[in-house]
Amino acid sequence: MSVEKDKAAEELRSGGIQVIARASAIMRALGAQPQGLSLAAIAQAVGLPRSTVQRIIAALEVEKLVEALPGSGYRLGPALxxxxxxxxxxxxxxxxxxxxxxxxxxxxxxxxxxxxxxxxxxxxxxxxxxxxxxxxxxxxxxxxxxxxxxxxxxxxxxxxxxxxxxxxxxxxxxxxxxxxxxxxxxxxxxxxxxxxxxxxxxxxxxxxxxxxxxxxxxxxxxxxxxxxxxxxxxxxxxxxxxxxxxxxxxxxxx
Incomplete structure (x- = not known):
């Protein structure tokens, strides 16, 4: 999981405008639902494949911009x-x-x-x-x-x-x-x-x-x-x- 997070963090840093736009869309979706969302719900809200959302979420977790909820789901993190x-x-x-x-x-x-x-x-x-x-x-x-x-x-x-x-x-x-x-x-x-x-x-x-x-x-x-x-x-x-x-x-x- 650590390798995946590191890979996703690198993608977020170097992937350019598209990745930044996707990360922003994910954070906006989470911001609209303070109680948190599952990966599937985030993917549906932003119109992206679940695997893409999972990679970006992992990178945002590294930066503490997103945090995992007990059980399942994610919400905006303390760094934000x-x-x-x-x-x-x-x-x-x-x-x-x-x-x-x-x-x-x-x-x-x-x-x-x-x-x-x-x-x-x-x-x-x-x-x-x-x-x-x-x-x-x-x-x-x-x-x-x-x-x-x-x-x-x-x-x-x-x-x-x-x-x-x-x-x-x-x-x-x-x-x-x-x-x-x-x-x-x-x-x-x-x-x-x-x-x-x-x-x-x-x-x-x-x-x-x-x-x-x-x-x-x-x-x-x-x-x-x-x-x-x-x-x-x-x-x-x-x-x-x-x-x-x-x-x-x-x-x-x-």
Missing amino acids: GELIHQAHGDIISIARQSLEDLGETLGETVVLSCIRGQQTHAIFRVIGENELRVVIPLGRSMPMHATADGKVLLSTLTDDSIVQWLTPAPQKLTANTLALPALLEQITQIRGTGIALDNEEHTPGVSAISVLLPTLMGPHAVSVVAPTARFVTRKDEFRQALEAVRDAIGQSRA
Whole structure:
């Protein structure tokens, strides 16, 4: 097995664009199924012979980009998580000052998030200074269909991908949670504006507004989260502030 892995690793390093494209397709297939996939399922998902998939998987295992599951099957490996963490660290270092200034100016909670495991995942936050404030736990993953950052991140996907991720009946968390047809209609609008709202769709009494922040490591979202009583009177102010922060962070990355 060690010889096979070494052979596959060499093929992945020297085989050129085709092997890289195939390895990328395999990793994307695994990324879409966090619970893992069998070799047969991976081969079906990427349209390659099982023997080809097995050789590439073996090479990815060597680099810890893929790991075997107990029994059978594979999932993305720890090395990929380390790379993502490093990339997020770069994004946070670029955005930190702008986000801290935004939180201080508005007095509300500000969150930087990304997609992880088909949910929205908070990677940086600034807690608002108001006595009544919303605290988003750092590292918390939340459903994408019922949050402002989740919706703005979903807008980067096709409608078919969104339906596949959410299923035809996403969980209704509050009376305001949108059903899938209404969500898809709203996401069409979000694609044009880069702005999404959460009108107590995840938590009663809490609303949010998010702006899409494209980065080299994929889409991110910056959100302002506040009690609805304050949010409704300051929504336009929050939107203008988020658009300014998006532009400022974009310029600092240029």
